[in-house]
Amino acid sequence: MRPDTRSAHRVLRDLDWNLLHTFVVLAQSRSITDGARKLRLQQPSVSSALKRLEDQIGRRLIDRAPGRFDLTEAGELLYAEALDIQGAVLRLATVLRETTDEVRGHVRMTVASHVVCPLLDSALAEFHAAHPSATCQIDVMTSSDAIAAVEARAASFAICLVRAKNPKLEYRRLYRxxxxxxxxxxxxxxxxxxxxxxxxxxxxxxxxxxxxxxxxxxxxxxxxxxxxxxxxxxxxxxxxxxxxxxxxxxxxxxxxxxxxxxxxxxxxxxxxxxxxxxxxAIDVHLVWNPRSKLNRAEQIMLEDLKTRIETTPIERRTYR
Structure with missing residues (x-):
């Protein structure tokens, strides 16, 4: 077995998946203290977890110094892969669900707090009428956090403001x-x-x-x-x-x-x-991750919103 193959097998065998989750949260934070607050853990525990992960990976992942908290090159690479791993774990229930004629899936939307959109309201009403056994969850958060949840495949889709488009995600203007x-x-x-x-x-x-x-x-x-x-x-x-x-x-x-x-x-x-x-004028977008494995409820809701956007002229989606 080649040395690099042995190293890969060692990481696969020894890596603690909980450490990856801790690292993802830290990568989305401003400091160890900020990450510990989000994780609801003590700062020393989070620092120790990061140190163990760096020891297992064999690379420094975050440059930490007074006034600086930045991902290293290795940290950036691991963060991208860890998001995919976290998303895959979160979607296990989707992969393992039983297929039935009745739509029973759970739809989790992340939305900015100022979203007031009749098109979205009518989509929700008709979705529930057609699929009463499906469930919905709407989490209100900042636009950047909403997009991060979609990128991590922790949310079905987001409705929010967009500063710069991530090439890994898909966007449609929902309304102006x-x-x-x-x-x-x-x-x-x-x-x-x-x-x-x-x-x-x-x-x-x-x-x-x-x-x-x-x-x-x-x-x-x-x-x-x-x-x-x-x-x-x-x-x-x-x-x-x-x-x-x-x-x-x-x-x-x-x-x-x-x-x-x-x-x-x-x-x-x-x-x-x-x-x-x-x-x-400010545009509010529908944002989703094409790499997410969606359940039937999510697929139906997302496709319905995309269809409504495509078939409704922007003039009717502009609120003055």
Missing amino acids: EFFGLFCGPPHPLFGRRDLTRADLKGLASVSFQTDRLQDVLKPVALMRAASDLEDHIVGTSSHLEEVRRMIIAGLGVGPLPLHVAARDVAAGEIWQVPPYDDLP
Whole structure:
């Protein structure tokens, strides 16, 4: 047996699969402490697990130093393979399921918190009516985490914002929404109809964590900048409901999708402020992993959404 073959057999025999899961979480974290929090373990236990994995692999996987926590070249390669292994383990139930005429599978969607889409709602309603024994799970998370779950094959598909497309995944634009700026009842601009952009100069603002020039809500960041709002954002969240809460509480002016905010505006909970024209458009995508082995329920739901997208003109999937 050749030396490299013996080494491969040794890794296969000795590798602890739990260590791979720990490594995947660490690779998606900012530090050992952050990874330990996600794993709900003590930091020394996580550090020890990483050391054992590096010893078994025979390579340093993460460069760890003050202010630096980066995957090495070997770590990048192992992370890509570990995602595939983790996805395969998670899909074992799919491979082993019994085939029946009745669709009984479980569909797990990961969605960004601000997803309000009539096309998706009708798809869910018709799917449940046609397959009442199938189950659905909808997990709300940041767009980056939603995509990571799809890449790891831990989720059937995601509905979220997309910053840069991963060549391993497939994307379809589900709908387009437009963002405006709003304030709440305690705010001095609330209820005023004579406002111009000049009235916003220097005011405090709240926003989403991805409202930055280098992130997915760059157009919203540019809108804030053009309105001369104060550079310092006094409140942020990755969840729309919490951004809405801070706006209503009067912490500052903040962005919301127009079609999501419409009901609150009608109820007198929030008030739109300038600009009123040329508002930033944001696309929300359906994202899935073509390498995932989907159960029948997932296949039916995903194909139905893809068909609805292909047969519905974008004008009808644009919410103003």
